[in-house]
Amino acid sequence: MRVAIIALERTVVVIRSGMNQMGSFLIEDRWMRAAWYVFLILLPFTTRVLLGHVTRGFHEYEALFLYGTDVLLLLLLLFAFGLHRHHKEEWHGRSLHQLVVPIFLFVIAAGVSVAVAPSFALSLYAFARLFLLTLLAWWAIPIFLTKHRVLQMTVAVLAVVAVIQAFIGIAQFSLQGSLGLELFGESYLDPVLPGAGSKIPFGAGLLRAYGTFPHPNILGAFLLIGLFALIYFYVYLDWKLYRYDSNKTVKENWQLFIHNHAFYSRLIIAVGFFVVLLGLAVTFSRGAWISALAGLSVITVIMLLRHRVRSLLRLLFTLFFTALAVYWLLSPVLNERAQLSSTEPAVSYRLVYNQIGTELVDQYPLGVGVGSQVLHSVRGGVYQAHGLSQVWEWEPIHNLYLLIGSEVGIVGLLSFLFFLAILLWQLIRRQLPLVKLFTLGALVSLLVFGLFDHFLWTIQPGRLMLWVVIGIAVSQLVQPQTEKEAK
Numbered sequence: 001m002r003v004a005i006i007a008l009e010r011t012v013v014v015i016r017s018g019m020n021q022m023g024s025f026l027i028e029d030r031w032m033r034a035a036w037y038v039f040l041i042l043l044p045f046t047t048r049v050l051l052g053h054v055t056r057g058f059h060e061y062e063a064l065f066l067y068g069t070d071v072l073l074l075l076l077l078l079f080a081f082g083l084h085r086h087h088k089e090e091w092h093g094r095s096l097h098q099l100v101v102p103i104f105l106f107v108i109a110a111g112v113s114v115a116v117a118p119s120f121a122l123s124l125y126a127f128a129r130l131f132l133l134t135l136l137a138w139w140a141i142p143i144f145l146t147k148h149r150v151l152q153m154t155v156a157v158l159a160v161v162a163v164i165q166a167f168i169g170i171a172q173f174s175l176q177g178s179l180g181l182e183l184f185g186e187s188y189l190d191p192v193l194p195g196a197g198s199k200i201p202f203g204a205g206l207l208r209a210y211g212t213f214p215h216p217n218i219l220g221a222f223l224l225i226g227l228f229a230l231i232y233f234y235v236y237l238d239w240k241l242y243r244y245d246s247n248k249t250v251k252e253n254w255q256l257f258i259h260n261h262a263f264y265s266r267l268i269i270a271v272g273f274f275v276v277l278l279g280l281a282v283t284f285s286r287g288a289w290i291s292a293l294a295g296l297s298v299i300t301v302i303m304l305l306r307h308r309v310r311s312l313l314r315l316l317f318t319l320f321f322t323a324l325a326v327y328w329l330l331s332p333v334l335n336e337r338a339q340l341s342s343t344e345p346a347v348s349y350r351l352v353y354n355q356i357g358t359e360l361v362d363q364y365p366l367g368v369g370v371g372s373q374v375l376h377s378v379r380g381g382v383y384q385a386h387g388l389s390q391v392w393e394w395e396p397i398h399n400l401y402l403l404i405g406s407e408v409g410i411v412g413l414l415s416f417l418f419f420l421a422i423l424l425w426q427l428i429r430r431q432l433p434l435v436k437l438f439t440l441g442a443l444v445s446l447l448v449f450g451l452f453d454h455f456l457w458t459i460q461p462g463r464l465m466l467w468v469v470i471g472i473a474v475s476q477l478v479q480p481q482t483e484k485e486a487k
Contacts, residue, residue, distance in 0.1 A: 032079035033150060036143050039072045040157045043464050044165050044212050044222060046185030054119040054375070061374040061396060064125050067460050073132060080139035096477060098426070102419035107134055109412030110370045117369020118376050126371020133467040140471035141478055154472065155229045155438050162226020163272050166279025169209030169219055173282040176207045184212045200284050200337055209282040218455050218462050220288030221446060223280045225465060228295055228441035230276060231315065234269045235303070236434055237262040238311045273322045281326050284337045287452035295445030299437050302428070350398040350452065352386050357402030367409035371458075373397060396458050400450030403457050420447065423470070426477055439476055442469045 045068065053063040110127055117123030144150045168186075171179055178189040187210050200206050208216040241262040280288055296319070303312040327334060340347060356377060360368060368376040374396055377383050383394050397403040405413035427440055446456060446466055455462030 032076070032143055035072060035076050035079055036140075036150075037153070037157055039069065039076055040154065040468070041161055042069055042072060043468070044161060044185075044461060045069070046212060046214055046461055047183065048185070048460070054122045055378075059374075059391065059394070061394075061458060062119075062122060064122070065460070069460065069464060073136060073464075077132065077135055077139060080135075080142050096474065098422050099419060099474065102415045102422065103134060103138070105415035106408070106412050106419060107131060109367070109415060110408045113367040113369045113372075113408045113412070116364075116366060117372040118379055119369075119372065122375060123369040123372050129463065130370060133463055137467045137471035137474055140468075141475045144472075144475040151435055151472070151476065155232055155435060159226050159229035159233065159272065162223055162229065163275050165211040165213075165219060166223055166226070166275045169211045169216075169223075169279045169282055170275070172211075173207065173209045181212055185214070186210065186212045187214055200333065206333060208284050209279060211279075213461055214459060215455065216283040217285045217287060217449075217453050218459060220280060220283040220285030221291075221449055221455070221462065221465060223276050223283070224288055224292055224295065224445045224449070225442045225469065227273075227276050227280070227292060228299070228438045228445065230269050230272045231296075231299060231319075231441060232435055232438035234266060234273075234315060234318070235308075235311055235437060237266045237269065238314055239308075239434070241266060270318055270322070273319065274325065277319075277322055277326050278329070281330055281334060284333070286337065286340075287449050290452075291445040291449040294448040295441035298444045299441045302437060302440065349393070349395075352388065353395065353398045354402055356382055356386060357397035357399055357406050360397075360406035361402065361410065361413075364406070365410050367405070367407045367412065370407045373403060373406050396454040398452060398454050400447075400454060400456050403454050423473055423477075427473060430477070432476055436476060439469070439473050443473055 047068040048065045051064040051066055053059065055062045107130070110130055114120065114123040114127050144154075168179060168181070172189060176189075178186055180186075182188070189207055189210060200208060209219060210216055211219040211222070213219045213222065280292065300312060300316075303309075303315075357373075360373065360377075360382070374394055378394055383389070388394065397406060401413060401417070404416055424440070424443070427436055427443075446469060450456050456466040457463065
């Protein structure tokens with residue numbers, strides 16, 4: 001009996017020691033930052049396993065998947081929880097109360113919509129994903145508060161990964177086929193295969209660039225994030241480069257200019273511009289092109305308000321001539337793609353899907369269930385009533401906001417829009433560090449892209465992009481201001 005008691009006591013000691021070590025591991029800042037950077041690097045890779053589906057046969061939007069990035073997402077949330085508990089007193093005063101109510105109402109509305117969904121399992125699966133992503137956006141705050149340079153390093157990682165994805169997309173377009181990266185989620189690409197999303201009507205049809213994403217538009221959205229990351233570094237280096245000493249001669253200032261490390265770093269950034277813009281061009285994503293202009297317009301206004309006209313002109317000059325070089329390489333195809341017609345399938349289908357979205361929001365003010373718009377529309381004959389009888393035509397509403405309203409209801413949509421409005425207003429009005437150029441440019445471009453597509457809500461890499469950028473924006477509001485960089 002005594003031996004058993006001693007063994008039990010030793011077992012308890014070992015368990016307590018293990019829990020303490022685990023707790024110490026969870027509150028180690030460096031492990032969380034490492035997991036965060038790995039998560040960003042793997043964000044474009046869409047490796048997944050099919051868990052099951054709720055209908056007969058396979059349909060993308062009626063299936064349940066486990067993604068490789070899910071494992072890292074859960075690990076990040078575990079780290080964030082442990083780190084938040086350890087530092088809660090330190091961060092107690094960093095309140096974001098204006099954002100709490102709308103995001104809370106949004107999540108509640110999504111949870112309530114599960115009860116009215118045609119498939120409880122599918123809707124619960126979608127709600128669980130949405131809930132984890134909102135947690136990521138909120139709990140990403142500790143990541144950026146652990147070290148001053150984490151935000152800048154995050155932007156650097158996104159820029160490098162975007163350049164790599166652009167290279168992959170350019171290679172796919174050049175070869176008109178896959179690169180053998182199926183392990184990383186690359187789609188099987190063949191210009192002979194049918195599909196409006198895979199080709200543009202130029203001659204016999206040209207394959208668009210996918211990267212390792214499931215659709216060219218999603219690659220386009222990710223390249224937008226990379227583009228604004230490069231823009232931030234270009235402006236940051238520009239401010240370091242153009243500093244003249246009035247006590248020195250013109251020749252001496254020129255020598256200082258060309259020997260400044262920022263001069264060569266900015267040349268590398270300019271090369272990155274060309275690669276990303278070329279990658280963006282070969283996606284032939286008109287939504288991405290329009291969204292890029294929207295994000296660039298916001299950055300232009302911010303730099304004008306900061307009275308950085310010369311830096312802005314140098315940036316626009318570089319972007320203009322880089323875009324001109326890309327246009328010179330691809331002008332015949334780009335001219336063909338730039339034309340819009342209401343009879344074009346990419347346009348006519350979007351108009352039909354948006355009409356469906358408007359009808360669903362009007363008929364179902366509580367929504368049809370998060371993640372359930374496609375299933376509800378198929379079972380309710382909504383697609384068929386609009387002349388969409390083929391399975392490949394049963395796609396989500398191609399408008400992020402109509403899609404959210406149709407699935408989680410009017411209250412959920414208004415809460416989401418109110419949350420975004422407060423977030424954008426706070427970012428614009430506050431004198432934040434220069435990196436807010438990236439934050440505002442990336443966030444605005446994604447939100448504008450949401451007017452033309454659904455992947456920010458329905459497809460894993462698209463969802464991750466949106467909520468990662470939202471998380472970066474939220475975390476920037478609670479960071480201590482660096483006066484030198486903010487001015």
